[in-house]
Amino acid sequence: MTVDHLLVTAFGGPTQECCGKHAECPGQAFCFVNGIFGDNPARRARVDEVVEHYKFFGGFSRFNEITEAQATAVKSELKKRGHELEVSVGYDHWLPHISDKVVELADGSKEFVVLVMAPHQSSISWDAYLRRVSEGLDQLDESTRPKWAGVVEPFWNKSGFIDALAERIRTAAKSIGADLTNSATGLVLSAHAVPMPVVKTSKYVEQIRETAELVASKVGATNWMVGYQSAPSDSKIEWTTPYLDRVIEELKEGGAQKIVAAPIGFLCDNVEVLYDLGVEGKEKADELGVEFAAAEAVNTHPAFIMQLADNVEAKLKELALAS
Amino acid sequence: MTLTVEQEKEARRFLSDLRQEIKNHAGVGHSILGRMKTDPRSRFDFKVLAGQHFPLVGNFCAYMELLLINAPDSEAKCWLAKVLVDEYGERSDGEDHAEHYKKFMHAAGIKPGEEDTIPLHPEVVNFIREHYRVATEEPFLVGLGALGPGHEWSIPAMFELAVAGLRKAGFTEEEIGYWTLHLEQDQDHGAWLEEALVKYCLVPANRELIRKGALLSLDARERFWWGITDKVTSESTKKNLPPGVSATSSEGQLTLRELRAKWHVEARLKE
DSSP: OOOOEEEEEEOOOOOSSOOOOSSSOOOHHHHHHHHHHOSOGGGHHHHHHHHHHHHHTTSOOSHHHHHHHHHHHHHHHHHHTTOOOEEEEEESSSSSBHHHHHHHTTTTTOEEEEEEOOSSOOIIIIIHHHHHHHHHHHTSOTTTOOEEEEEOOOOTTOHHHHHHHHHHHHHHHHHTTOOTTSTTEEEEEEEEOOBHHHHTTSOHHHHHHHHHHHHHHHHTOSSEEEEEEOOOTTOOSOBSSSBHHHHHHHHHHTTOSEEEEEOTTOSSOOHIIIIIIIIHHHHHHHHHTOEEEEOOOOTTOHHHHHHHHHHHHHHHHHHHHHO | OOOOHHHHHHHHHHHHHHHHHHHTOTTTTOHHHHHHHHSOOOHHHHHHHHHHHHHHHHHHHHHHHHHHHHOSSHHHHHHHHHHHHHHHTTTTTTOOHHHHHHHHHHHHTOOTTOTTOSOOOHHHHHHHHHHHHHHHHSOHHHHHHHHTHHHHTTHHHHHHHHHHHHHHTTOOTTTTHHHHHHHHHHHHHHHHHHHHHHTTOSSHHHHHHHHHHHHHHHHHHHHHHHHHHHHHHHHHHHHHSOTTOSSOOOTTOOOHHHHHHHOOOOOOOOO
């Protein structure tokens, strides 16, 4: 048996589809955010706060649309290289769920590899998506269970990912006439904040740092900082810092007149990128009188797609050799 | 001490506000609890959770006993003693709570004798360490805030959600007796506590100490739940996958047995 299926796993975002969890639909954005925090009155205020970010963009996210475009592009690139794989996409927090996609493979003949759409690894992203794969397998009996052949290697320090980020940053810098090699331009390299208890068991922070160093070097930036965003406002514990707003302040205090911000910890322009970085980041820069441009996420950048295809291909070769 | 109507009203207003603050704390409202109702839950999830939660259950009496020694008056001692009597097992057929908890652990799949051999997430260890520190090094009212409101007013809300997940995972009522017992007992403890606390809440400085203790405990609790999330997610990933695929490592994590060998808790005269 050889690998015939690539399962792409990602966080997900609300689409027009109904999740079916409520008798009367409270809106997809509410269902999505409430699904992340769980059904708990203690977090209702935070849920409502985040839902407003989605409403700012019409109540939906382009997350799934972009992820599916990435998956299609990877499939096409793999086909060019002689690998005919069926590709499906499943999400941790929206439809179609990762576990349902695993169950769909249950005709007893499938062998699949998993591509985790998270550039940096921690239990609450990387492992969380893989856990959903496990849940899907647990729903099947031995005779119909597809074979989970392996997981594609992560790519936080791979050249295609770094090149794609660098090009997005150069485009954003150009839009405000910023010279990245001049210390009067500050570069913020942004990733999702993670609670410190989770950081303790993974290399998340080190991986972010490595991506940031590689990207900064690639674009020749001299004045750059990593900034963490989107930590829940009601959490009382330490998350990874410095936060994005503080980084913008520090760069300004250090003499930056223009700031370019790039979402190196995200793979598509989801609402956190567009709102927390694009809207709130810009508001902060405006308040300080600094010109600001947010770079697009890697999305379907050709260099990024090639990198994903390289990583999938490497896994297929490794498995073929092992067998 | 006789309280004036105004004094009592002010104290009860503070306690009511504190209850609300605790109810809305992110430690009580952690997503792992909220998602007990919405996500699939398996016995394996609770096997992992139980291995991490057991050390808290097994150390709670010791914090209370240390606090009891420092209690300034008999009323405070009485409240602490009443809770301790329950913890020792008076309403649990003679089994103390740690023994009662072991039954749940075995139902979840942990073998008898292995309860204290599980590597603990650093935040589990930190939770216990923080409560020993608060009970012994902070002023009495901070300790009371942590072990009183910080526990008794938060546990029913947290356990109600946990019980929903336990039932979804297929545990019988007998197997989850430890959890449901606390839903009932901690309502009682919370009510006794409120009465015991009123007299300490007459001046703003005392109120601040009690609030500080409650929040120290709940902040540790929020970290603890993130530790549990980390463990449950990564262990269920490791269950079906070869080594090295998970993003996490449990290298250097100590077991409860190792901690017991390393730690020495004592109450002694200091001059």
